[in-house]
Amino acid sequence: MDISALRTANPDHWSKAAAIRALTLDAIHAANSGHSGMPMGMADVATVLFEKHLKFDAAAPKWPDRDRFILSAGHGSMLLYSLLYLTGYKDITLEEIRNFRQWGAKTAGHPEYGHADGIETTTGPLGQGIANAVGFAMAEEIQRAQYGKKIVDHYTYVIAGDGCLMEGISQEAIGLAGRHQLSKLVVFWDNNNITIDGTVDLADRTDQVMRFKASGWHVQEIDGHDAAAIDAAITAAKKAGKPSMIACKTHIALGSSAQDTSKGHGALTDEKLIADAKAAYGWTTGPFEVPAEIKTAWEAIGSRGATDRAAWDTRLATISERKQAEFARAYALDAPKRLAPTIRALKKQITDEGPKVATRKSSEMVLEVINPVMTETVGGSADLTGSNNTKTGDLGVFDIDNRGGRYIHWGIREHGMAAAMNGMVLHGGIRPYSGTFMCFTDYARPAMRLSALMRVPTVYVMTHDSIGLGEDGPTHQPVEHLAISRATPNTYVFRPCDTIETAEAWEIALTSKETPSVLSLTRQNLPTVRTTHTAKNLVSQGAYVLADSEGKRQAILIATGSEVEIALAARDLLQADGIGTRVVSMPCMELFEAQEEAYRKRVLPAGPVRVGIEASVRQGWDKWLLGERGREAKAAFVGMNSFGASAPAEVLYEKFGITAEAVVAQVKALL
């Protein structure tokens, strides 16, 4: 690569891009770890994007109508941190760059959402960013339909690497974007032909241009170091009328002795290599020193959007006050005032009617009253709409000619769905929820973890949540999936036992600002067991006494979801035998844990024997059965300790021994 030709061809551009490269080398040298090659390779693309196209104002990083920039190849985090520092984002100071990858720094190894403004999403797990971006672009379309082009009109730009494109999730994202002709989505593919193990063709020889075209994308191929070509390609992409992929032929670790090699992917910390690369760049200042004129030029880019932003503020003031308030409320993730009374009214009605329905159906009943009062909800399903019961009458279907549609047919793409939902929340103004079978939590898992890590309140509607699914068999019957979600920090796992608890769970999920929710819902019908109306949301306490013992309390049965019915039946049998038995419904372990100890002790006093009942593995239950330090109670568990089987649901409950009789036997054995 003839660096000197690049330098002389366009020195203004070069020096700005060189600042990214130099900061990358310095930060990684200081940290003694990181990924140098990608920022060095993609600095030209990023510089042109930020200088000529990206609509942003570093002084107003939360401006809702900014363009979004997503670094799907998150290991190249120094590209993003350099850009944020250079353009003048307050959060990323030179001190933060110096502390790259150190405890407490905002400049983590991979970009972490919430650490600093300008980091639009957490990336690093490959393929997530490009799938997030589909959600960003969908959210933009939906919001534009709701608020008009003068309020919502921006692009989503993504840098994706070969790793992102090899991960299966990228195909789900590409297919979705193509299907919906998301014309404001532009993906730069960092086509450097290098992965950790060697050249890309060691593992893949896919013609990416043909692959994107096959899903209906506009595609261009350019030299990723040619500023004019980059500029022209972005201009064309913005006008393409469909999602656009720009294949940028680049040199990883450009200008260093590790250029075009796998070594260049990782941390370049050799001092001679760094000195030689800087010399090739014509970079003469010391470590972390950006010449003032270059910094000034970058800061001008950072403030380039201020006028646009001010004009936008003015336009926003022209729409109705009601619309302005709604826009602000949705961005703040504040629930509408009508939500609470709407839920209360539904609870009252359900208490009166006492329906016997599956909780997936309960969920639909709740959504039917929520969606009309909460216009920021967007629902969907991974091709199980009729099974997940996620579509309500008023939503409309999101499509090319119906951008205001609030229901997404995601196709058989659980992973892409979950990642795109994260993107919708991150974009702002949208509260997404979508469903699949609980067992296919597995497919969505990497994105579900990121909901929790990023602290975004994505809602997962997971139906058919046990062997109660029946004949489809063990491939479709979750047994470990409640434990999996509960093992994940910052995740609410709701397993409601009837329509009332389902309504309460939805209320919490849709008012949560920092915690994603998994709603674990049944296929099979369940009776309404909450027969006395309470205005208070009892699920918010995590667990509560559903039926207390008569006479001396000898046993406490703790159950969730479909097994609460079994616990109540067991209580009847035990009370008939003179054994005082309390039933505790525990729809959300995480919320119960968050209660004051005094409340927890009132619900679960030490002494009586305890039996946990859940058609799932025991893992995660012992805290409530035995107590954190043990010794609280003698206890047993009635649930699953193997995979399920294919047979009608009632046969499976019998064969796997999850019955009232089994519970009674356990209690008696413990007493």
Added chain:
Amino acid sequence: MDISALRTANPDHWSKAAAIRALTLDAIHAANSGHSGMPMGMADVATVLFEKHLKFDAAAPKWPDRDRFILSAGHGSMLLYSLLYLTGYKDITLEEIRNFRQWGAKTAGHPEYGHADGIETTTGPLGQGIANAVGFAMAEEIQRAQYGKKIVDHYTYVIAGDGCLMEGISQEAIGLAGRHQLSKLVVFWDNNNITIDGTVDLADRTDQVMRFKASGWHVQEIDGHDAAAIDAAITAAKKAGKPSMIACKTHIALGSSAQDTSKGHGALTDEKLIADAKAAYGWTTGPFEVPAEIKTAWEAIGSRGATDRAAWDTRLATISERKQAEFARAYALDAPKRLAPTIRALKKQITDEGPKVATRKSSEMVLEVINPVMTETVGGSADLTGSNNTKTGDLGVFDIDNRGGRYIHWGIREHGMAAAMNGMVLHGGIRPYSGTFMCFTDYARPAMRLSALMRVPTVYVMTHDSIGLGEDGPTHQPVEHLAISRATPNTYVFRPCDTIETAEAWEIALTSKETPSVLSLTRQNLPTVRTTHTAKNLVSQGAYVLADSEGKRQAILIATGSEVEIALAARDLLQADGIGTRVVSMPCMELFEAQEEAYRKRVLPAGPVRVGIEASVRQGWDKWLLGERGREAKAAFVGMNSFGASAPAEVLYEKFGITAEAVVAQVKALL
């Protein structure tokens, strides 16, 4: 669709295909659940494949050189069961067909590997079958290189639906097959344009032909009801010299009133619909009755391969006895006799040398001695070869011009890698192991669950198994992943503390016949703590006393992997304070649970306080800390209760409080 034209055009073919359709309708009617449309749509393709091409002998279903038939669209299980019954596989009787989806039947809702011969893999979770098939085809290539074409020379055929092709994993499979030009892989795409939510274009408009071509596949498009076209396409596919996709335009639920509709995807149980469809087929016999001449014709197909198979037996007898024995041994998943002494010798050497290395490096040291004596191992990594330490000197790299290579560069495709490994085991003759970072267990999770459900001993080498990973930060630091794998039935989770335990774990993983293994290995260096050589494999007991208390035993510290070192340091501090402390290393909870109670009580006697130490969430630990029924001990846990952070490893251990001092404090608080 003009059924009568099809009937008259080729009545012999038609009647055989109609038998599949009729049995499907009858079984689903009896079960009152299932998926009718796919078998009705793909019956013609399957009939031609079985009649004219598939190399098999129903009387010898385990014949190693048979062609493999994989129903990736597993919901269409009645297609497979019908074929197995009709061609005379002993396992699938008419009684089994009648008991479709009932308790104890071999005919589960989705095909379950192990239930019956002829079911080559478990499918249902979409996209798994096509990715398994890549492993089948790779295994065939590797085995052919090892044993020659006269012993190993067969095809892998797959039926995949729109759901399989929308799942991201399919792209990983397509990319791999294209990259390696797996010319003996033929995929039929059931192009019926219907999914559960509606027509395919509701969610996807990808040009699948172009997409497969982009990854280097041979592609044909045919009418999936034209027997001659199907035959010609298969013939062409077999000669293509590359993986071949045949796009079969079909009508879901052919010939019924639900044809070409979403309703046709599911269970067609309406009696009039069934009667009308059978009338259209010209099918006049009663439920479950196949006219004798049709059954006979099918049975002739089932025995068509007997001659081929006998000839193969003869050819097998011509290779060396050593080779014959090796072939049989590998298929039986028997370890070579040299494995045990090889491991023992390594353990002895390591005990003498006492290296301080990361367990991922320990793993490489073990593989260096195992791979030469175990020629059935095939290793790999999802583009982290140098980090996972999975490549040893003698393996060679699997490639188009090196089919005997035993190392696979999977690319950044954890999910496809895991599913293909399952396919390799299922094919037979191969023991695959491959690696990624432990945190990306998430990406591989659906296939890892299927390893456990199918009872196949796939080995997952998961390195960088805690916050000990350091600066890459929380996106790359597992905290819940040990709990996730432990929550999964039939899975060994090994977390060895040094090179000795790593060797013992590998020995168990590579001799396991029915249980997959997850090896959880560190990035950071660990001392050798097993300083006395034992011939016995202590990891096989799951947990054991590593260092006993001196004086009165007041505390038991239980630790795994990198935290065993911390437990030993804590014990030193406690003993110095006169607190008798035992350290138990617990490299495999599942194996400890499988020990006799007397052994478990010897290792963990009731009485002393217990502290568990693992840089992971507590979930799954209470059984060992508190006992199944509680009351065994007062206990505490030192580990993680949040996501990690980006910083050097030693800083993270300090900041998250996983230190010897923290352990000492917990013990003192409990005493």
